[in-house]
Amino acid sequence: MSDFQIFSPKEIESLRHAGKILAQTLELMGRLVAPGITTKELDRAAEEFIRSHEGATPAFMGYHGYPATLCTSVNEQCVHGLPGDYVLKEGDIIATDCGVMYKSLYTDACRTFAVGRISEEAQHLLTVSAQALANAVSVIKAGVKVGVISSTVQGTVEGAGLTIVSALTGHGLGKTLHQFPDVPNYGEKGEGPKLPAHTLIAVEPIVCTGKDGIKESDDQWTINTKDGSLSAHFEHTLLILEDGVEVIA
Ligand code: MF3
Numbered sequence: 001m002s003d004f005q006i007f008s009p010k011e012i013e014s015l016r017h018a019g020k021i022l023a024q025t026l027e028l029m030g031r032l033v034a035p036g037i038t039t040k041e042l043d044r045a046a047e048e049f050i051r052s053h054e055g056a057t058p059a060f061m062g063y064h065g066y067p068a069t070l071c072t073s074v075n076e077q078c079v080h081g082l083p084g085d086y087v088l089k090e091g092d093i094i095a096t097d098c099g100v101m102y103k104s105l106y107t108d109a110c111r112t113f114a115v116g117r118i119s120e121e122a123q124h125l126l127t128v129s130a131q132a133l134a135n136a137v138s139v140i141k142a143g144v145k146v147g148v149i150s151s152t153v154q155g156t157v158e159g160a161g162l163t164i165v166s167a168l169t170g171h172g173l174g175k176t177l178h179q180f181p182d183v184p185n186y187g188e189k190g191e192g193p194k195l196p197a198h199t200l201i202a203v204e205p206i207v208c209t210g211k212d213g214i215k216e217s218d219d220q221w222t223i224n225t226k227d228g229s230l231s232a233h234f235e236h237t238l239l240i241l242e243d244g245v246e247v248i249a
């Protein structure tokens, strides 16, 4: 698809319902993240919570064969961390990325959490990455070009001395998990298509403390920073409105 998908009021109601379940799933993850829990246990809890709502299913499961509900990306893992036997320890950071599907519509959101006490460097990374997403959200409304989002994220991240992981981008979503347009985390204000009202995008800064570059791992899914530096990921699914955005999840 190379055009924007526009949602009807009825579809928007379904998206709101999915988004609410997704936001609650991520809040639950925030309460469960602690030293001693495994990423697989987090995944089980997320799946159980989502499926406890009639008609809601984990959106990532089965996507290109993905076998889990969550992506759990710890420390130098940027995205698509596969849940497993890893036991979280004090000082780690963990991104819990999740999607909820309801009435054939997709939502996608992520938060990165501190495990107990973390280093100043890790805290700076979390604060700046979350701020980059918040700053982007504050400039979006119908008629704004995608490049405005990109340049806002880039300005926030680089202004704070951190690095955009440039290979990973946000995206349109709705009927599918990834669709037109790409929403890069770097670029110029004047670039990209203009956002129409009632379309849906996922904005997702993925930021690291070292050099730009990624490396795939043996499990076929997890993507790491090439230099092993720490990485954080925050993501919202956003509905574009005439005068701003609605945070769906
Ligand atoms: N939030 C992830 C992204 O936008 C979705 C991962 S789907 C998975 O890339 F199947 F790779 F888990």
Ligand code: CO
Pocket (backbone or CB within 6 Å): 108, 170, 171, 202, 204, 235
């Ligand atoms: Co996404």
